[in-house]
Amino acid sequence: MHTEFLMGNEAIALGALAAGVHLVAGYPGTPSTEVLETAAKRNPGSVYVEWSINEKAAMEVAAGAAYAGARALVTMKQVGLNVASDPLMSLEYIGVKGGLVVMVADDPGPISSQTEQDTRTFAMFSKVPLFDPSSVQEAYTMIQEAFEFSEKYGTPVFFRATTRVDHGYEAIDVKDEAEYKKLPVEGFIKDSSRWVIFPRLSVVNHAKIERRNAALSDTLSDYPGNQILPGQGRKGIASHGINFTYVQEALTEEVPLLRVATPFPFPERKAVEFMEGLDEVLCVEELDPVIERALTYVCGKFGLKTRIRGKLTGDIAPSGENTIASVRAAIDAFLEKEPVAAPQSDPLPPLPVRPPVLCAGCPHRASFYAVKRAMQGQKTIFCGDIGCYTLGNAQPLDMCDTCLCMGAGLGIAQGVFHMEPDTKAFAFVGDSTFFASGITGTINAFYNQADMTLVVLDNSTTAMTGHQPHPGTGRTVMGQVVEKVRIENILKAIGLATVEIVDPLDHKLAVKTVKRVAAEPGVKAIIFRSPCVAITKPKARAKVDPERCVGCRRCIDQLGCPALILDGKKAMIDTSLCTGCTLCEQICPVGAISGGDRDAQK
Amino acid sequence: MPKNENIILCGIGGQGTILASKLLAAAAMKRGMAVKTAETIGMAQRGGSVFSHIRLGEDVHAPLIAPGQADLIIAFEPAEAVRHLHMLRPGGRVVVSTRPIFPTSVLVGQSQYPVEEVIDYLKTHVEHLTMVDSEQAAKDLGSSKVLNVVLLGAAIRSGALSLKEEDILEAIHERVAERFHALNENALKYV
Numbered sequence: 102m103h104t105e106f107l108m109g110n111e112a113i114a115l116g117a118l119a120a121g122v123h124l125v126a127g128y129p130g131t132p133s134t135e136v137l138e139t140a141a142k143r144n145p146g147s148v149y150v151e152w153s154i155n156e157k158a159a160m161e162v163a164a165g166a167a168y169a170g171a172r173a174l175v176t177m178k179q180v181g182l183n184v185a186s187d188p189l190m191s192l193e194y195i196g197v198k199g200g201l202v203v204m205v206a207d208d209p210g211p212i213s214s215q216t217e218q219d220t221r222t223f224a225m226f227s228k229v230p231l232f233d234p235s236s237v238q239e240a241y242t243m244i245q246e247a248f249e250f251s252e253k254y255g256t257p258v259f260f261r262a263t264t265r266v267d268h269g270y271e272a273i274d275v276k277d278e279a280e281y282k283k284l285p286v287e288g289f290i291k292d293s294s295r296w297v298i299f300p301r302l303s304v305v306n307h308a309k310i311e312r313r314n315a316a317l318s319d320t321l322s323d324y325p326g327n328q329i330l331p332g333q334g335r336k337g338i339a340s341h342g343i344n345f346t347y348v349q350e351a352l353t354e355e356v357p358l359l360r361v362a363t364p365f366p367f368p369e370r371k372a373v374e375f376m377e378g379l380d381e382v383l384c385v386e387e388l389d390p391v392i393e394r395a396l397t398y399v400c401g402k403f404g405l406k407t408r409i410r411g412k413l414t415g416d417i418a419p420s421g422e423n424t425i426a427s428v429r430a431a432i433d434a435f436l437e438k439e440p441v442a443a444p445q446s447d448p449l450p451p452l453p454v455r456p457p458v459l460c461a462g463c464p465h466r467a468s469f470y471a472v473k474r475a476m477q478g479q480k481t482i483f484c485g486d487i488g489c490y491t492l493g494n495a496q497p498l499d500m501c502d503t504c505l506c507m508g509a510g511l512g513i514a515q516g517v518f519h520m521e522p523d524t525k526a527f528a529f530v531g532d533s534t535f536f537a538s539g540i541t542g543t544i545n546a547f548y549n550q551a552d553m554t555l556v557v558l559d560n561s562t563t564a565m566t567g568h569q570p571h572p573g574t575g576r577t578v579m580g581q582v583v584e585k586v587r588i589e590n591i592l593k594a595i596g597l598a599t600v601e602i603v604d605p606l607d608h609k610l611a612v613k614t615v616k617r618v619a620a621e622p623g624v625k626a627i628i629f630r631s632p633c634v635a636i637t638k639p640k641a642r643a644k645v646d647p648e649r650c651v652g653c654r655r656c657i658d659q660l661g662c663p664a665l666i667l668d669g670k671k672a673m674i675d676t677s678l679c680t681g682c683t684l685c686e687q688i689c690p691v692g693a694i695s696g697g698d699r700d701a702q703k
Numbered sequence: 704m705p706k707n708e709n710i711i712l713c714g715i716g717g718q719g720t721i722l723a724s725k726l727l728a729a730a731a732m733k734r735g736m737a738v739k740t741a742e743t744i745g746m747a748q749r750g751g752s753v754f755s756h757i758r759l760g761e762d763v764h765a766p767l768i769a770p771g772q773a774d775l776i777i778a779f780e781p782a783e784a785v786r787h788l789h790m791l792r793p794g795g796r797v798v799v800s801t802r803p804i805f806p807t808s809v810l811v812g813q814s815q816y817p818v819e820e821v822i823d824y825l826k827t828h829v830e831h832l833t834m835v836d837s838e839q840a841a842k843d844l845g846s847s848k849v850l851n852v853v854l855l856g857a858a859i860r861s862g863a864l865s866l867k868e869e870d871i872l873e874a875i876h877e878r879v880a881e882r883f884h885a886l887n888e889n890a891l892k893y894v
């Protein structure tokens with residue numbers, strides 16, 4: 102044992118390694134990414150780790166390992182679970198031999214996600230047991246228990262943490278490498294009555310799963326993570342995850358507390374014990390009212406008179422992230438205490454809005470700007486996708502008309518085209534997103550005769566989540582150098598006649614190419630290829646010659662590069678941000694900017 | 704037992720708040736203090752408003768700090784200081800870099816940034832205020848990349864923390880490449 106200062110996600114990875122995990126697979130997504138990265142970094146050498154091309158692939162790879170009797174960990178964010186749900190729903194019916202833990206990061210707020218979906222609800226739907234830790238230290242121990250549990254009951258299990266646990270840091274006790282479990286892998290044993298899903302097997306297994314989960318409700322009532330903390334009075338509070346710590350911070354007196362670490366199967370006996378002698382229980386939850394519904398059900402089932410309050414009764418906000426302050430206010434109201442008056446403060450001065458923006462020198466800015474200029478005056482739709490380039494929606498670029506989920510821009514562009522054939526439909530997709538879920542959309546468009554320009558923004562990395570390698574990079578997370586999968590080859594193999602590769606930082610050429618390609622019929626593609634500036638660390642800097650600058654603001658108003666600022670009436674460049682991409686140099690009407698070097702950017 | 708200490712670091716994605724928070728945590732651990740922190744990670748790191756909460760002491764449950772409970776706010780930018788001011792406890796200290804950073808939203812007229820009003824607000828509403836001229840610091844130190852350490856140094860010397868300069872220095876030596884040690888040391892002692 103030794104002490105380390107760890108991020109929750111790092112602790113989860115180290116916990117899995119200590120549990121003797123043999124294989125880790127996942128797809129990057131905030132707030133889950135660091136789990137797999139840490140597993141790769143701290144690999145004792147015996148673990149196979151991969152960034153899969155999407156969550157479905159990861160889930161299936163992990164299932165294979167678990168079929169062979171190995172311990173496997175799959176990592177993803179909550180929306181990634183939607184992608185992985187097809188294999189997972191069936192896998193629950195088949196079961197596993199080695200322990201399989203599905204680590205899903207939920208994102209109340211949401212802070213960096215499309216939805217506020219709750220994996221605890223998904224657990225009920227898929228019948229997969231779920232663990233929900235409250236702290237970094239607990240995440241570390243609980244994931245080890247999750248592996249044991251998975252293996253013991255032959256089922257995949259969810260390990261769900263939310264952003265504040267995933268991205269919280271704590272100094273915790275962890276095992277030394279010598280203490281890690283070393284487990285043999287038995288290997289896959291052929292048995293088609295076990296591994297091949299047919300309706301008759303599903304009938305039998307479904308009944309088994311329901312029986313098992315009913316029994317687990319009782320077993321989990323004794324699980325130490327499901328915890329009653331005694332207190333005074335006839336009112337109690339039930340909570341989970343990070344919210345449990347908010348409750349502890351907010352309380353000034355000892356109120357009976359129930360913490361639910363396994364919301365599914367719900368520890369009913371424990372809940373009955375908790376509600377004994379309580380008139381009312383407030384459920385402090387984030388995302389769905391899972392505990393609240395379960396307690397309400399338990400009261401009905403066992404004829405208890407306890408009144409259950411929470412989101413469904415309007416005592417807790419139905420959506421969004423909770424805070425210590427919001428939890429304190431809810432508890433004070435529940436306990437009928439005088440709310441502490443918020444100190445009166447003077448009105449704040451107006452503060453600048455500071456949304457995230459594309460970095461200075463980001464090649465995506467140049468790509469969007471080229472398409473914008475080329476298509477000016479035409480009827481267009483610009484369908485965006487998930488990645489840094491979603492930020493192309495911001496003013497002044499304003500180049501993202503839709504964004505739904507990974508790869509959806511391709512389909513949406515086609516649907517709009519079929520209804521409005523006079524619209525020039527564009528689908529923008531990043532390189533990693535293209536591999537994850539852009540290929541089927543392209544084939545669909547080609548086969549179904551859509552008229553669409555596919556713009557692949559290829560910056561040779563998975564930038565938004567912190568630069569993970571993908572099939573186009575020629576590197577794996579294990580450090581192998583592998584054959585690159587070339588996007589242009591895929592597109593040509595599908596049958597696209599036009600696949601142009603252009604440097605977006607060559608503004609004139611980029612605009613010319615877009616004009617020409619967009620005018621062609623059918624599905625055609627432009628690959629804007631230029632590396633992400635966050636990994637290339639460019640050295641050149643552009644400068645504005647204040648003598649020549651006429652203060653027209655064209656550079657600032659058109660590009661929105663954060664390095665371009667004003668000095669009085671003239672433009673000025675913040676040299677600590679500028680990467681010398683030269684885009685502003687190319688659009689200044691009087692040639693006042695110079696000094697950049699777009700080749701040095703590569 | 705010493706009481707808990709709550710620190711907020713706030714600024715703009717890319718300014719080095721995360722390293723500063725790691726240095727504080729490492730320094731506190733050297734003192735044998737329990738540490739919990741929470742960070743903004745993800746999209747906001749692309750030039751958006753970011754913050755770190757750092758909580759030192761045994762009696763801490765949540766990694767986040769409640770409003771009105773921060774002993775110290777280290778702000779890398781004046782508007783960000785004001786944005787987080789409601790978190791400061793009465794009598795708490797604010798260490799702030801006075802150089803404003805204008806987002807594109809202001810330049811293209813989508814939001815306002817009355818810098819003088821913002822600075823005045825800090826001066827009139829914060830009893831214990833340390834203002835750091837980061838532009839001058841960058842000139843004197845020959846680098847704008849160590850603003851985080853300059854601010855940490857100012858915070859330590861203000862006496863708002865129980866941590867000592869040598870704790871931070873040790874943490875720097877462990878976490879920063881050797882060729883930057885002298886620069887960081889100068890930065891730490893700058894204010």
Ligand code: SF4
Pocket residue numbers: 461462463643660662663664665674678679680681682683684685686697
């Ligand atoms: S060259 Fe111009 S557009 Fe490119 S990063 Fe520098 S200021 Fe921004």
Ligand code: SF4
Pocket residue numbers: 645649650651652653654655656657671672688689690691692693694
């Ligand atoms: S486009 Fe050229 S002239 Fe116009 S403000 Fe920018 S640098 Fe000055």
